[in-house]
Amino acid sequence: MNTKTKEIYNFQSETKEILKLMIHSLYSNKEIFLRELIANASDALDKIRFLSITNSNLNIYNTNLSITIECNKKEKTIIISDNGIGMNKKEVIENLGTIAKSGTKNFLSSLNKNNDNKTNLIGQFGVGFYSSFIVADHVTVHTRSVHNSPKEGILWQSHGTGEYSIEYKEKKEVGTSVILKLKEQNQEFLDHWRLKNIIQKYSEYINFSINIKNEKNELEQINKTQALWTHKRTEIKEKQYIEFYKNFTKTSEDPLLWIHNHVEGNQTYILLLYIPSKLSSLPWNQDKKNGIKLYIQKIFIMDGLETLLPNYLRFIKGIVDCNDLPLNISREILQNNKIIEILKKSITKKILNVLEKISVTDQKKYTTFWKNFGTIFKEGPAEDINNRITILKLLRFHSIQHHNEEQYISLENYKKNMVPEQKNIYFITGDNYISASNSPHLEIFKKNNIDVLILSDKVDEWMVNYLIDFEGIKFQSVTKHDQNLNLLFKNHDNKEEIPIEIKQLIEKIKNILKNEIKDVQPTYKLTDTPAVLVPDTNEMSTQMAKLFIAVGQKVPPIKYILEINPKHFLIKKMSKMTDEKEITLWIQMLFDQTVLIEKGSVDNPNAFIARINHILNF
Structure with a gap:
C-alpha cells in the first residue's frame, strides 16, 4: 500500500453526463443535496449497527451513532459526517x-423527453451523492472502513469535471x-436556520440523531421527533x-379520527392517516395538493401525490412509508409504478371501510365528517368506479320529508321509506336548499308523502350524472x-280526463310560444302552481347550464316543455278567454313566470x- 501516491480516475461516461448537467444548469430544488447525503450517512450507520449485532469479534467502538453537520462561513464549506461503516478504496471507487445504481438510464432518458423542464428533475430522481455538485464546485470525501486501520483512511476529491482523485490519508x-x-451563488446553505429547516423537512424521522454545530461550537440535535408510525398501535x-x-399538520385542532396500519406481504408499508x-x-379547490407525505424508510420523498390517493379523498392528512420503493423514486416513475397502484387501491379501500364503520357505530362523528368533507366526497361516484357501491352508501342528502338543512339521509334510509308504487329514487337540484326545497316541482310529492332528495351543493348537478342506480333502483x-311520473300521479290521484277547453288552450299556447318552447303538455305533478318549464328527458338541465356558464363555457339554448296544471284556477280562467290580445298577454305572462321559477x-x-x-289594469 502506497500511502502517498495520489491516483487519478475518470468517471463512468454516464456519470459525466449527469455531472455536466448539474454543474451547468440551474435547479429550483437545490436543497435535496442535504437529504441525499443524510440518507447515505443513515445507511452507513444502519450497516455498522447491524455489524455490531452479527459480528461480536469486530472491534466496533462507536457507542453514539449519529450524523453531524458543520458550516464554516469563512471557508464556505459544509461538512456532513457520520460514524458509520465507512469505505475502503475499492468501495470508494465503486x-x-x-452512478449505475442510481437509475442513470431512466434519468437521462427523461431529460431527453423533458428538455424544457430540467429544473424540476433534480430531487425527483435523486441522484444520491452526485447531487452534491448542485451546490458545490469541489467535493471531498474522507472515509475509513470499520475493517481498516487509521492509516488506511481514503481521501476522495473531485471538481465534478469528469475525473476524481484518490489517496490514502490517515483518519x-x-x-x-x-x-x-x-x-x-449557494452561500445560503451556510445559514444555520436554512439547514435546520431542510433537515426537518426531509430527515426529521430517521433513526439517528442529526446534529448541527452552531457558532458557539455546540451541537444542537435537530430531529427530535420520533417516527410514531413505526411503533405498534398497542404501544x-x-x-x-x-x-x-x-x-x-402545524394546527391546534384535534383530528376527527386516524387510521394506523402496518402491512406486510407482497408490499410492505405503513399507514398513519x-x-x-x-x-x-x-x-371545490381541486388544485389543492392532498396532505399525504410519502416516506421511504422514514426519509421524506415528496408530498401532494395524486398517485397515492384519489382526488375525492384529498382532505386526508398523513404518512405512507413504503419499503419497496427506491429512495430516488421520481414523481413521473410513481405515476406508472405497480406498487403505487396497489398502494392506492389498498389505502382507498381502508379509508372507505373505516368511514363505513363509523357511519354505523358513531353517527355523531360521521355527521361531523360529512359536514366538513361531504362536498368533496361527492366527487367519488365519478372518480372511483371500483368503490362505487361503498361510496353510494356513504353519501348523505337533504330530503323534503326531513325539514332540516343538515344532510343526513342515506340512500339506504331513502330506499326503506319508499312508497309501494314508487320505482325510482327522486331528486331535485337547485342553487340552494331554500329555493330547491320550495320548488313547485315538489308539490305533488309532498301531497302524496313521497320523499325527494334535495341536492343544492355546487358539485351535485355534476355528481348526479354518475348516479345511475342504487341497488337496482334508478x-x-x-x-x-x-x-x-305523470302517469304515476294520475293513477295515484284518480285524475279525470282533460276537458276539451284545456286541450284547446294547449294548442293556443303552442301556437303563441312556438319559437320559445318545444312542447306544451298537461301535468299532474302540480297542485298550487299553474305551470312549470321542464327540460326534456335527454336535454341538459338548467342547473348544469348555469354551471357551464359560470365557468365561461358556451351552452346551446335549452328548448323546454311547458307543463300546465289543468286543475289550477288560472289555467281554467285562461281556457275561457276569447279575446286574442287578452289570451296572448296572459300566455306570455304565464311563460315569464315559469322562466323566473326555472x-x-x-x-x-x-x-x-x-x-x-x-x-292588473283589467
Whole structure:
C-alpha cells in the first residue's frame, strides 16, 4: 500500500453526463443535496449497527451513532459526517466513481423527453451523492472502513469535471465525512436556520440523531421527533396520536379520527392517516395538493401525490412509508409504478371501510365528517368506479320529508321509506336548499308523502350524472319531463280526463310560444302552481347550464316543455278567454313566470312587469 501516491480516475461516461448537467444548469430544488447525503450517512450507520449485532469479534467502538453537520462561513464549506461503516478504496471507487445504481438510464432518458423542464428533475430522481455538485464546485470525501486501520483512511476529491482523485490519508475515527466547497451563488446553505429547516423537512424521522454545530461550537440535535408510525398501535397512546397530528399538520385542532396500519406481504408499508376535524380550504379547490407525505424508510420523498390517493379523498392528512420503493423514486416513475397502484387501491379501500364503520357505530362523528368533507366526497361516484357501491352508501342528502338543512339521509334510509308504487329514487337540484326545497316541482310529492332528495351543493348537478342506480333502483330528476311520473300521479290521484277547453288552450299556447318552447303538455305533478318549464328527458338541465356558464363555457339554448296544471284556477280562467290580445298577454305572462321559477330571472324584466301591470289594469 502506497500511502502517498495520489491516483487519478475518470468517471463512468454516464456519470459525466449527469455531472455536466448539474454543474451547468440551474435547479429550483437545490436543497435535496442535504437529504441525499443524510440518507447515505443513515445507511452507513444502519450497516455498522447491524455489524455490531452479527459480528461480536469486530472491534466496533462507536457507542453514539449519529450524523453531524458543520458550516464554516469563512471557508464556505459544509461538512456532513457520520460514524458509520465507512469505505475502503475499492468501495470508494465503486460507490463514488459510478452512478449505475442510481437509475442513470431512466434519468437521462427523461431529460431527453423533458428538455424544457430540467429544473424540476433534480430531487425527483435523486441522484444520491452526485447531487452534491448542485451546490458545490469541489467535493471531498474522507472515509475509513470499520475493517481498516487509521492509516488506511481514503481521501476522495473531485471538481465534478469528469475525473476524481484518490489517496490514502490517515483518519482516526471510523466513518465518513463529506466536505462541500460551496459555489458563490449557494452561500445560503451556510445559514444555520436554512439547514435546520431542510433537515426537518426531509430527515426529521430517521433513526439517528442529526446534529448541527452552531457558532458557539455546540451541537444542537435537530430531529427530535420520533417516527410514531413505526411503533405498534398497542404501544401508542391516544394523546401521542393527537400530538403527532398537531405537529405534523402545524394546527391546534384535534383530528376527527386516524387510521394506523402496518402491512406486510407482497408490499410492505405503513399507514398513519388522519381525517381532520375541520375543512382547511375551499371544498371545490381541486388544485389543492392532498396532505399525504410519502416516506421511504422514514426519509421524506415528496408530498401532494395524486398517485397515492384519489382526488375525492384529498382532505386526508398523513404518512405512507413504503419499503419497496427506491429512495430516488421520481414523481413521473410513481405515476406508472405497480406498487403505487396497489398502494392506492389498498389505502382507498381502508379509508372507505373505516368511514363505513363509523357511519354505523358513531353517527355523531360521521355527521361531523360529512359536514366538513361531504362536498368533496361527492366527487367519488365519478372518480372511483371500483368503490362505487361503498361510496353510494356513504353519501348523505337533504330530503323534503326531513325539514332540516343538515344532510343526513342515506340512500339506504331513502330506499326503506319508499312508497309501494314508487320505482325510482327522486331528486331535485337547485342553487340552494331554500329555493330547491320550495320548488313547485315538489308539490305533488309532498301531497302524496313521497320523499325527494334535495341536492343544492355546487358539485351535485355534476355528481348526479354518475348516479345511475342504487341497488337496482334508478335515479330520476323531478325537474325533467317524464311521462311515467305523470302517469304515476294520475293513477295515484284518480285524475279525470282533460276537458276539451284545456286541450284547446294547449294548442293556443303552442301556437303563441312556438319559437320559445318545444312542447306544451298537461301535468299532474302540480297542485298550487299553474305551470312549470321542464327540460326534456335527454336535454341538459338548467342547473348544469348555469354551471357551464359560470365557468365561461358556451351552452346551446335549452328548448323546454311547458307543463300546465289543468286543475289550477288560472289555467281554467285562461281556457275561457276569447279575446286574442287578452289570451296572448296572459300566455306570455304565464311563460315569464315559469322562466323566473326555472332560471331565477327573465331575459326582459321590463316587458314582464309591463304585462303584469296590463293584467292588473283589467
